[in-house]
Amino acid sequence: MDIIFGRNKKEQLEPLRARVTGRISAWLQGTLLRSGPGMHTVGETRYNHWFDGLALLHSFTIRDGKIYYRSKYLRSDTYNANIEANRIVVSEFGTMAYPDPCKNIFSKAFSYLSHTIPDFTDNCLINIMKCGEDFCATTETNYIRKINPQTLETLEKVDYRKHVAVNLATSHPHYDDAGNVLNIGTSIVDKGKTKYVIFKIPATVSGGGKKGLSPLKHMEVFCSIASHSLLSPSYYHSFGVTESYIVFLEQPFKMDILKMATAYLRGASWASCLAFHREDKTYIHIIDQRTRKSVLTKFYTDPMVVFHHVNAYEEDSCLLFDVIAYEDSSLYQLFYLANLKKSFEENSRLTSVPALKRFAVPLHMDKNAEMGSNLIKLSSTTARALKEEEDQVYCQPELLYEGLELPRINYAHNGKRYRYVFAAEVQWSPIPTKVIKYDILTKSSLKWGEVHCWPAEPVFVPTPGAEDEDHGIILSAIASTDPQKLPFLLVLDAKTFTELARASVDVEMHLDLHGLFIPGADWDAGKQAPSREERDRAAERRVAPRT
Numbered sequence: 001m002d003i004i005f006g007r008n009k010k011e012q013l014e015p016l017r018a019r020v021t022g023r024i025s026a027w028l029q030g031t032l033l034r035s036g037p038g039m040h041t042v043g044e045t046r047y048n049h050w051f052d053g054l055a056l057l058h059s060f061t062i063r064d065g066k067i068y069y070r071s072k073y074l075r076s077d078t079y080n081a082n083i084e085a086n087r088i089v090v091s092e093f094g095t096m097a098y099p100d101p102c103k104n105i106f107s108k109a110f111s112y113l114s115h116t117i118p119d120f121t122d123n124c125l126i127n128i129m130k131c132g133e134d135f136c137a138t139t140e141t142n143y144i145r146k147i148n149p150q151t152l153e154t155l156e157k158v159d160y161r162k163h164v165a166v167n168l169a170t171s172h173p174h175y176d177d178a179g180n181v182l183n184i185g186t187s188i189v190d191k192g193k194t195k196y197v198i199f200k201i202p203a204t205v206s207g208g209g210k211k212g213l214s215p216l217k218h219m220e221v222f223c224s225i226a227s228h229s230l231l232s233p234s235y236y237h238s239f240g241v242t243e244s245y246i247v248f249l250e251q252p253f254k255m256d257i258l259k260m261a262t263a264y265l266r267g268a269s270w271a272s273c274l275a276f277h278r279e280d281k282t283y284i285h286i287i288d289q290r291t292r293k294s295v296l297t298k299f300y301t302d303p304m305v306v307f308h309h310v311n312a313y314e315e316d317s318c319l320l321f322d323v324i325a326y327e328d329s330s331l332y333q334l335f336y337l338a339n340l341k342k343s344f345e346e347n348s349r350l351t352s353v354p355a356l357k358r359f360a361v362p363l364h365m366d367k368n369a370e371m372g373s374n375l376i377k378l379s380s381t382t383a384r385a386l387k388e389e390e391d392q393v394y395c396q397p398e399l400l401y402e403g404l405e406l407p408r409i410n411y412a413h414n415g416k417r418y419r420y421v422f423a424a425e426v427q428w429s430p431i432p433t434k435v436i437k438y439d440i441l442t443k444s445s446l447k448w449g450e451v452h453c454w455p456a457e458p459v460f461v462p463t464p465g466a467e468d469e470d471h472g473i474i475l476s477a478i479a480s481t482d483p484q485k486l487p488f489l490l491v492l493d494a495k496t497f498t499e500l501a502r503a504s505v506d507v508e509m510h511l512d513l514h515g516l517f518i519p520g521a522d523w524d525a526g527k528q529a530p531s532r533e534e535r536d537r538a539a540e541r542r543v544a545p546r547t
């Protein structure tokens, strides 16, 4: 496991041709672009948590049956400051860092505290988001970074706060058919209120035919939900949408804002300011997209921790939503590098297995329904919603499958009825060992796995003109701990889950988090060559990374 977690990964700046075995369909053209942590030590200093690592972008470009691999560290302000100082100087999720050890720590802390909410990192290691023609690397703070999806060059830093009042925002936005982005963030103690803000980034900006108008400068608030608590809003990693509604889980995994405000002074990490409150409920907020208001019924369920929503849709006046749920927050605990590196087997056992659960909420309340009765009359699920007093409804999910994470779907079915979940199979260890296709209808699954192979999140790419939901291919980057086996891009037939091809690359590939596939046709010719901004930056490039 040291191969995967212990070492800083080298960049592969020039496209490296992969050795392809099997056959790549002629229609499969484009780039799989992904991000994840690649560097966990800088000089003599080391991060504590796997989610702290410096963002390493990587891509597989598929062109006429050939595959090329590249990787490049995101040149975030965080990366540059760390490399320049040759030590970690910016705080991340699990590591609190101090910019300048020579200065009096208390004077620094004072200026820091004077801003209740501190400036966060722009180390965008979690995902890639498409905003109009722009691609951005994302994390969960107020910063995102535009990138060139072909050269992996880092472009400008965007501060969400300049456009919408959010201190944090998810790395898992939704896209509508036109490419407009919908995301949610938290606005902390702004004008005396803490709320969850849903905002939109338009796909296009009309500007009298003028080119280059960035949609990111035109994002706007769609609606907001008041937090149950001013000083302990929920932590969340994603949300759900249907054609007409938005699903937001206010879970009892909460951030303690007072702890965060004093974390720097106390030398405590952001992670230590998060806690699971097993005595609290999980509130299910359903927002009607037409009225931009929450539905009046108060839905809730048992305490749980959800990182990934899988999908949601409406069926016969009910809203169904599927999530990967945990019974506690042990997942974040396991990703401390000390736990990952020591004795892997002993220290990396989850105390709660990630489970695919289906919830159902009634969209119209039957006023005459009896107290305690189940308001869900669907034959497709055993999920229940029990009527309680004062417009309260207690939801009990249907357990669909245990042991999967990093879910993806055929995105044409996002917010709509769907049948298949593609995911990484995890059992008691948080590191995936197999790729899985789960069929919600038949409750059966197909799997791909190989010894010493560690698959990344599987990405579904539809065959052009496909009619079936699973007509397409699955792409998954596979890291290897077998010295005899190179890492590779795995290409599976999404229907049968048989291997169509693999493209091996002689690099030390990192285990990544999320990403997207950019079909060949999506390329803007203007983006092929480095932009002027990139050329200028290259000229004044800073010190090369020390790995």
Ligand SMILES: CC1=C(/C=C/C(C)=C/C=C/C(C)=C/C=O)C(C)(C)CCC1
Binding pocket: 051, 091, 092, 093, 120, 121, 126, 139, 140, 141, 168, 237, 270, 271, 307, 513
């Ligand atoms: C830096 C920072 C944060 C970073 C969180 C990260 C980096 C979360 C990663 C989550 C992942 C990868 C989940 C996978 O399921 C917080 C806590 C939002 C707030 C304070 C500053």
Ligand SMILES: [Fe+2]
Binding pocket: 172, 237, 307, 308, 514
């Ligand atoms: Fe995620």
